[in-house]
Amino acid sequence: MHAHRLAAGLAPSPMAIYGSRYRQKRLAGFLALVDAALAEGRRPCRVLDLGGETGYWAGLSDLWADRPLEITIVNRMPQAVPDERFAVRVGDACAMPEFGDRAFDVVHSNSVLEHVGSWTNKRRMAAEIRRLAPRYFVQTPNYWFPIEPHFRTPLFHWLPRPWQRDLLLHGRRGCFHRATSLDQADWMLNDSSLLDAREMRNLFPESRIVRERVAGLTKSLIALR
Incomplete structure (x- = not known):
């Protein structure tokens, strides 16, 4: 993991993501949102990835490459743009005035919300996610899972x-x-300030909270809308 993705955040190891047996199941929820946008005629589907990396998407390309996506990545750290499907901006997920309301079709965020610091910052990030797209996929580790992931x-x-x-x-x-x-x-x-399901429901009241389980315990939470 590397430092300072968004607000002194940490990024998940790409190899950990690619090798995970959960990756396809996890991405299924995100791809369902993409497919709903495409069905409405949103072509390409405009995806905003908060705190992400182009390598993450490259490692998962077998799951999404058949769909017309236009992916904008906002990250504290600059990174190379691999091809025309991507745009990369240096920015803060808690404040993105450069983007207008509903500038995107889907917002994606994977293990970032727990890294933006205070509850106030978490609420600011959630408000930006809800402002920028009608659909979103926000994943974060669960506070009540007994092994802290960082x-x-x-x-x-x-x-x-x-x-x-x-x-x-x-x-x-x-x-x-x-x-x-x-x-x-x-x-x-x-x-690294983890959230629980109640806090996720508070931040994303119109969403469905999906629980990813390991051995019957909730390891991660995903807000889907």
Whole structure:
């Protein structure tokens, strides 16, 4: 994972996505939104990907390449544009005044919402998603799954904050190297703030919340509309 996708965020490893047995099932919900837009005559279907990477789409091209998509990626970090199907903009998912209302047909966001910081920022990002397209696919890890996906430590996110800091100061945790100061440990903790289903319903009240399960436990939440 690399730092600062949108608001000091982390990106999922492309290989982790491609190798996942859930990828086709997860993308099915997104592609259903795309197909609905195409059925309305939206050709190409204008997709806004918040915090994404062109490599993510390349790795999943077998699932969507037969559809006419025009994909705009907004990311804090610049990246190369592989072909004419893509446009890349450096920007902030919490504030995108450069795009008018309903500028896109579908918004896609995969493991980004938990990285934008405060609840206020999460609400701002959700408001932008709802403003920019009539359909959206927003995935985020579930707070109540026992393994925190960024620190990759069982129960880590349920520990008192002083204990979390201490663990970060004493060794590497998942995607993060050992913190060298309390400030850095706090930055790491603030950067990965997971949400639960109630919070997702609050942010996206008109959506359907889909639960991705592992061994009967909800690992991820997807707001679909």
